[in-house]
Amino acid sequence: MKILIKRDVLFQHLSEPVLKTGHLEQLKEFKQHGKCTCYDHSVAVAKTALLWSMVLPFRFKQKQLVRGALLHDYFLYDWHHVKLDKLHGFAHPHTAAKNARRDFDITPLEENIIRRHMFPLTPIPPKYRESVLVTLSDKYCATKEVFTALAHRIRTGRPVAHLANMLAFIIALFPWT
Ligand SMILES: [Fe+2]
């Protein structure tokens, strides 16, 4: 429990310069997974990656880790409703990096975190250990958010919706079995 308090203090210190610019507030307008906004998702990814960096036996550049994680989904549109030329999963790291370069003074490491966080869906792997950590943290948080949303729908849904959810769940699992 102590480590979570330590992590939160460090997170507040490292994230403050990025959060206080106000640009990141825009992420509160867009939904990511279920009821979770892009802002909540980005903070969760940054906090999880920071916690892992504190317990793993490697040195991490924690300031850049947190900044890159906070900006990894800085694509600034609602991906559920916007029609794109390319699939959102492939296109958004590039858009997020472009927006981050415009609004923040980002380092090459931070840009690599943003551009490579969708690996292996996007084929070029992360270059730095900080980028690897954010890639893993993103998948971990996204999975948690999707399952939380699914559990909520099952609890509150009518029997038909319940059945549809179960079917969707089985279909989603099928390729992995
Ligand atoms: Fe993403």
Ligand SMILES: [Fe+2]
């Ligand atoms: Fe993400």
